Amino acid sequence: MRILITGGAGFIGSQLALFLQDKNEILIIDKMRGKESFENGNLQCLGHFKNLLEFKGELFIGDILDEKTLRIMREFKPEVIFHQAAISDTTANNQNQILNVNLNSFKDLIKLSIELNAKLIYASSASVYGDAKSPQSVGFGEKPKNVYAFSKLMMENLATKFYDKAHLVGLRYFNVYGKGEFFKGKTSSMILQFAHQILSAKAPRLFEGSDKIYRDFVYIKDVINANLAALNAKSGVYNVGSGVARTFKEVADILQKELGTNYSYEIIPNPYKNAYQYHTQAKLEQNFAYTPQFSLEEGIKDYLSEIKRLFEEESKAHV
Template identity: 55%
Template sequence: MKFNDEKILITGAAGFIGSNLAHYFDKNYKNTKVLALDIFRTGETFSNGNLKSFGHFKNLKGFSGEIVQADITKPEFLKILKKFKPDIIFHLAAISDTTVLDQAVMIETNLNTFKPLLEYCRKNGAKLIYASSAATYGDAKVPQTVWECENPNNVYGFSKLSMDYMALKYIEKGVHVVGLRYFNVYGEREYFKNTTASMVLQFGHQILAGKEPKLFEGSDKIFRDFVYIKDVISANIKSVFTKKCGVYNVATGKPRSFQDIVDILQKELDTNYKCQYIKNPHKAYQYFTQANMQESKEYLDFEAKYTLEEGIKEYIPEIKRLYKEEVDV
């Protein structure tokens, strides 16, 4: 797979996945011109107390491409889009906090901003790769399959499912659009997601602090499809070159328990703390997620390379660095 002087726009580029994409192109494709766009954080919060933006400048430290601050809900964003004239758009900007209850803000930010991007691509022959989510499935039966039994539990999942439906209409018009339903992503540059960062990172920092890991009761029976960030980047790149556009799962297809995460971390960190088991306070909760990866393998040529053990092992040095430089200060 090669890129030849393309102009690439990454929205949400100071966030978790967006920043990893920005650094990927910066490192591997110096001939591309990348515009990293993000609203960046301001300290403003939602009613749940969480930040309105997780974008952080530290995620883009070392990136040599162009960086611009902009809000995708404002007219200025469309001006930037039309002036830059990207050939490929990786659209990661969104409210990704599933606990945000403000439905109007969620729909405005995630859904209303999507159609102008689709229209730009239709008119200019550009390619659009965007972030969908496993939250579109809600409590659907496993393995979760695209276009089967989607039933989102929150407005975030609803907004992403609505984006998927909109994308289909443009695919039918011949526009190159690929939606990627991310399952539980973990890895480098997720720290600034704060409380919404993966439990891999959160458990890791609990253990490094010398605390007993806190898990919900029955965590050995609560399963998630955890996928490492490097596999997620691979899925994005493959989406640019697929001959069959659509919506695809990005996961391993092999669910693991939260207990597995703690056990792997304790092995890698050489600890043996006794776990604390607490009651699950959440009324709406997914107890089992597993992606059906058949179409992702067939049409994207995507298959996760990292097992949970391999991903955590590679992530450990970064977990330690973050604890030393960001947490234990």
């Protein structure tokens, strides 16, 4: 197939590209990281060349809001579009910028998918649920607590208007972790952050009440399988999680066991407590052919060699 991946130098996009490249023709569109930061100090663009060292397809550096980038995508004539590009920082608060990038560009991609009769699989987020009761289910109690989550909900709403014209599938990712996330920096998973704290011989730093803060952690290999399942799914929105909620303290405990340490924990205030989700758990839909294969313990065990490699080769020299 001819596959277009927006945000393909980022976390999930790069792993999709590497997984699919042997049997498909792939074009990656990514703005790539520069020096521009949000008001919170985090980088605006997270695409990194090191995520693509093994990529053999075509890479075009461009902004998905630009006409030239749209022309390049149209000329490629993809059969499938995996749309991963977005401002994904949940602590960024420039509403104009986030909605412009995430929502306005999405309508152009929908139009392109209709024009080319291409399947469009796009990244949504479990953040749309806000404080909805667990397990969270699509269509029940969504109440975004930040502008990023709101942008994703608006993308989903927009897509519903075109279900009769195109194959449009939104995937609500829960807490994704695994290979490819390192260059997200401060927004990488707590699994990676805790592990590197431990490898640095430091006590893992937990927010107050972390034994009561639950997340549905989903491994990157399961996320790739969910994207593949979306190719044959009915147009709609589906959860992508493990279906199990685990605490941040459990994450740190598992990592300490795997790494052979027994540090006491450093407890710190939660600076995001007013905009924080305290319990996420995906209800997995029976009408979506996706079954997670990795428990948290299994995912961490599978990820551990990459975590150690990153610590030795990248963390001290990270730019």
